[in-house]
Amino acid sequence: MVQFDNQNRQIKIKIVYYGPAVGGKTTCLQHIHRVVDPQLRTKLYSLNTASDRTLFFDLLSLNLGRIRDFRLVLQVFTVPGQVQYEATRRTVLAGSDGVVFVADSAVEQGQANLQSLADLRHNLTANGLDPAATPLIFQYNKRDLPTIQSIPELEAQLNPEGLPSFATVATVGQGVLEAFTAIGELTLAAVAGRLGVAPGPQGAGLLGRQMARAMRPHLDAAAAAAAAGDVEVTMPGGRTDASGVFQSEDLVAEAVRSNLAATDLASRLDLLSRRLERRVAEMERIAEFGRAVSNERDPAAVLRLLLSNAVRLLEVQGASVLVRQAGGELREAVVHGFEADPLLRIMDPGGRPVASALLDARTPCLASRSLDDDSQAMTLMAIEAAAFASVVAVPLLAQDKTLGLLAVYGDDNRAEFDEEDLQLVTVLASAAAMGYANAVAWQQMEELSRGLEEQVAGRTAELRTTLAESRRLAADLADKKSMLEVAYRDLAALDGVRNELIQRLSLELRTPVTSLTTAAKVLGREAELSPEKGRRLLTVVRDEAERLNEMIESIFQAAVLGGGAGTLEVGAVPAQDLLRRAIAPLRDLAKERGVTIHVLAPSDLATISCEAEGIEVALRAVVRNGIEFNRRGGRVTVEVRRASRGLSPWLNLLVIDTGAGIPEADLGHACAAFWQGADAGAGKRYGLGLGLTIAKRVLENHGGELSITSTPGEGTRVELALPQA
Ligand SMILES: Nc1nc2c(ncn2[C@@H]2O[C@H](COP(=O)(O)OP(=O)(O)O)[C@@H](O)[C@H]2O)c(=O)[nH]1
Ligand SMILES: [Mg+2]
Structure with missing residues (x-):
């Protein structure tokens, strides 16, 4: 009897393996338990009685995904075959939605098979179930034994109605899954209406697919080993007396019921803890993903991370991240499982890609075949064209902007997406959108x-x-x-x-x-003039005329002083002429002072390169000083010497006197204007004290220089150095 558990949003469907003792029922469940995906099943609960190996019942729960909002759980029981456990069998059979009758093919078990089948019919009726309406299939087990009844014999004896039947060897699993899938499909089809799934080929097909998915073999060694570890779970036994036989049928039924309830609870907890474990693992992955994207500086890397995590976490067959380009249109940034995104490739009646409409809606979208939602018709058409069965598409929103779309696709090999998947994708998308926006901002910065x-x-x-x-x-x-x-x-x-x-x-x-x-x-x-007075007057006139002459010379000198280097006109001046013109005007003065003038010049010196007038004035001024500051009987020597500075030829005009000399302290300002020495006027007659100043200036205008050395008491030596072109 299909059970809706609204509180736990769960639907339970019950299938019971019935048959004679030691026919192989438990072995069948063990095989199913071993090969089914551990994600989908619980442990195999085997409830032994206290005194012998014979089982109260076995229970295996399988998680078959979702129907609408309900988790679909398939509970598979076995009953004990021993005759004395009649009450147990009846209680276990209560509320069953489908039955597998496991017959023992051994020849000697023919009678036990018939007896057990009659017992089944009886107990179904006793539980208010219609034997004719309850889905039933047959397993003819132990086909590997040497002496067995033939299939037609068994069919004739046990299955005259021709219900589905399977030849099986439970110990090696042969035929077991086929039989189990068949009863699963039959049972689901029978209860489809009550599960809210359209009956008929499509609804049944959906449930069948879910069943097939649950049965997908999981046969690798590791899984088998892991499965082996949790098979033999023993629950505390029921109450039996010393002989192992229940004294009262009611008591037995009550014991079985409470054991059933306890086992059911345990299996529910088991399923729940498995789901929680999965959720925790998912959450850890999401948290890690969140950290990774928030640290990422490359927007493209964020999108790659998003895609790979979506594919891994949701185990999808196709996925893509679409991003909005500058123009507003979408393009695939990264894809998995296909070249072109189906939602981008298929256009809506307005000529726009379906993905654009989904993005503009700014809300997550979940579409699958089983949800016949008209508003998702375009989306469904698009995914079915690409052979997918369901899709979740979530916009990437950051700071109120639509950056793009994350779409994941599942085909028939995967359970259709449900609300939980939608939530998961939404969380991934929002973390990625934030990380993407950050990375873009970072890049721009x-x-x-x-x-x-x-x-x-x-x-x-x-x-x-x-x-x-x-x-x-x-x-x-x-x-x-x-x-x-x-x-x-x-x-x-x-x-x-x-x-x-x-x-x-x-x-x-x-x-x-x-x-x-x-x-x-x-x-x-x-008339008043005596000859003697006349001579005296003439002398006065001559002296004063000379004095005027000197004044005029001084004025001329001052003119030279005022003139700059720019006005210099250098030429080749005949040396003898220059010397004569400079010195001749001083002959009288020298004679008067009793000073002799000697001129020494190289005989081969024809010309001097200079401005004639300036050098003449300069030389005369220096020689005049030499005479005026000399002693009677003294000497002034004018000597011309060739010299050189570096590679350039120079000429030195030396004027050496035998006068009193200039004290060391006065040498520094000997060339200052109007300086005439401490004893000025001693032997000097006229002049303004400009001689050396003018001479120095003239030499400097020529690019040459004037230097004075003097030894007081011995005389003064003035050197006029002139560069020669
Ligand atoms: N040879 C053979 N032995 C089987 C087969 N199926 C089950 N058995 C054995 O039969 C015995 C009883 O099996 P069990 O599953 O406990 O039977 P149950 O009482 O119906 O649950 C065990 O020893 C099994 O190994 C089969 O197909 N062939
Ligand atoms: Mg058994």
Whole structure:
């Protein structure tokens, strides 16, 4: 009797293996237990009586997936065959939805088979079940024994109605699964209406597929070994007396019922714990997936992770991650199990891919053949075209944006997707969407910061260049400034010189002019003039004229001082001429002072490269000093010497006197304008003290230099060094 357990959302279908004692019923269940996917079944509960091996009953529960919202559980029982366990058999048979009658093919068991079959009919009726309406199949077991009844004999004896029958060898599993699948399909088809599944070929087909899936052999050695470990579970036995026979039938029935209830509970707990274990493993995987995607920096890697986890967790035959492109249309980012996504390939009547409509709806979608939901017609059509049976498609949503769609597909080899699968896919999709959005943002940020780094580097280089340029300019400016300062100082000095010169000239000019005027007046009154007085006056006139001459020379010198290097006109000046012109005007002065002048020049020196006028003035100024600061009977030597600096030819004009010399302390400013030494005026007659200043300037204008060495008491040595072109 199919049982709806609303509280646990579970439907239980009961199949009972019936037959004579030791016919092989338990062996059949052991085989089924061994080969069925461990994910789908519980342990095999075998309830022994306390005193002998004979079994109360065996129970194996199989999880057949879902029908609507209900978990479908198939409970398979065996009954004990021994005659004395009549009450037990009846109780176990109560509420059964289908029966497998296991007949023993051994010739000597013919009678026991018939007796057991009659017992079955009797007990079905006793339990209010209609023997004619209860699905029933036959297993003719122990076909491997030497002396057995033939199949036609057995059929004639036991199965005159021609119900489905199977020749089996339970010990090796031969025919057992075929028989079990057949009773499963028959029973499910019989109860289909009550399960809310359309009866008829499609509903029955669905249940059949579910049955077949449950029976998918799982025969590898490891699974067999694992299965072997939990077969022999022994529950506390029922109450028996010393002989092992129950005293009261009611008592027996009660004991069996409570054992059934306990076993049922145990099997339910077993199924539940298996489901929980699976869920925990799933959760762990999801958590690990969440961690992985949230740490991922590559958006494409997030999508790959999503696909591989969806395929692994849901054991699907096809899957794809579709992403929205810049234009809004979808494309496959990653796929599994096919080349082109069915939902993307099939167009709706509006000419848009079905996937686009699903994405726009922004809600998860679950479509399968068994859910005849009209609103999913397009989706169903699309997946069936690709030979899939069900699909779950969930949009990837992040920050209110639809990034894409995750779609997983199952074919007939997989149970149709249910609400739990939908939840799982939704969790995966939302974790992935977040990870994807993060990775995209991260990538954009990295690109941005790379751009910024480049910009900063570019700017830094520019700044460095600018800085270097401005440093150079600043240095340049500093140079120019100091040049200007020097020029300004020179100019100021020159200005000072000029002012001083004008002052001195105006002072100095007064005396000779007054003297000349006086002499002229006296000479004008010729009558009063004695010859002696006339001579004296002439001397005065001559002296004052000379003094004026010197003044004029000084003015000329001042003009030279004012002129810059730019105005220099260098030429090849005949050496003898130059020396003569420089010195000749000083002959009288030298004679008057009792000083002799000696000139020494190389005989082969024809010309001197210079500006004639300047060098003439310079040389004369130096020689004049040599005479004026000399002693009576002293000497001034002018010597011309060839010299060289590096590869360039130079000429040195040496003026050596035998005068008092210049004290060491005064040598530094000997060339300053208007300096005339501590004992100025001692032997000196006229002049403004500009001689050395002018000479130095002239030499510098030529790119040459003037240097003075002096030994007080012995004399002074002035060297005019001139570069020669
Ligand atoms: N030769 C042979 N022995 C079998 C076969 N099926 C079961 N048996 C043996 O028969 C005995 C009783 O089997 P069991 O399954 O306990 O019978 P049950 O009383 O109907 O549950 C065991 O020793 C089994 O090994 C079969 O097909 N061939
Ligand atoms: Mg048994």
